[in-house]
Amino acid sequence: MAQPLSYRKESPSQTAGPYVHIGLAPGDAGFDIYATELGRDIAGPNAAGARITVTGTVTDGTGAPVKDVLIEVWQANAAGIYPGTGEVEEGFRGWGRIVPDFDTGLFRFDTIKPGTVMGRNARPMAPHLNLWLVARGLNIGLNTRLYFGDEAQANAADPVLNLIEQAHRRATLIARAEGSTYHFDICLQGDAETVFFDV
């Protein structure tokens, strides 16, 4: 018998359930408990770069909006720096939590447009937001990316988008630009299914 490998196994995931807001956004669950809820402001007041708004809906395999989803955003600043890896503007957390409207399922958040980030093997990645979705019915969080529709040239060269074998599916990761607002619908299942990553 070989030597034992003394690695531990990662704790298995479980769904966040229908009441995820109680823990991660109690104001949305209907009660105030914390002095500060985390994740309400992604970029902070001092961030350089273009102020943008992102809107969209998450839909299930029947086309119905997923109203109990919670989305986390992780992004670099306009200079392409992630907090913790270099100097960023004071108050720039780069991370936030998004809860859609419980009646319509429409989500909306404000941040700044991130800069280009270096990918593996010194290949630059087009500006993007990392998104992580949890909800009732999702046994493990889903990772995806939002790219910007007005960055066509950078998107065409992006090493991650170019890993998607079916070229038409790349469009599921590209938000439609309308001035400073970007529309990004996420489809969990079906013909227009969003590309999700195992990162």
Add this chain to the structure above:
Amino acid sequence: MTATDLYQRDRTWHPPALTPDYKTSVARAPRLPLLSLQTSASELTGPTFGHTDIAALDNDLIRNYAHGGDPIGERIIVHGRVLDENARPVPNTLVEIWQANAGGRYRHKKDSYLAPIDPNFGGCGRTLTDANGFYSFRTVKPGAYPWRNWVNNWRPAHIHVSVFGTAFAQRLITQMYFEGDPLIAKCPIVQTIPDPRAIDQLVAALDMNASVPLDAIAYKFDIVLRGTRSTYFENRPEGN
């Protein structure tokens, strides 16, 4: 900064997306496989939190929503460590929990279960692990509650747990169960996990040593996040 790769997530250990006995998963599971990425700075970095983000009572669910009294229920301490797969502690990382009250009722405008709200219980808490990865909460033991899956499904008593680690790709939400609960074996959500050893990893053990005599009983729950891989064959001036 050279970010360090994570061990690949073992998706045969985690529940798959499509688990038909948990009905909501059917319309919410992607049909197509996930696209595997070699991680970059995007995934290997993550948010950090500090003591200015949270308040002193945030990890004490017996006190953090008390309106003139204590909540009703079994007083418990939930404690443990956040480790990675290499068994290294994960210090200063945010652990958030949420749960129902002792009767199985959540303080959420969407929960209409007939068990009453407890006026002194909110049901959420958060804390940072210490330099050795330790965390602790004080709360009441949540009750089981019914849910509309099959008509007579009941969730075992559980506390939802959210952990960050140092990389966005370590992000994890799971649920903690209690040793000996007979509902664990019957729960379609628990049983989304294919391997019984993985289920055991989510069951907190009764911990008499950490119990406070005549006050609160303790459960120990360690959380394991993905480990980082040493890159032996690249020059890394900062070491492994």
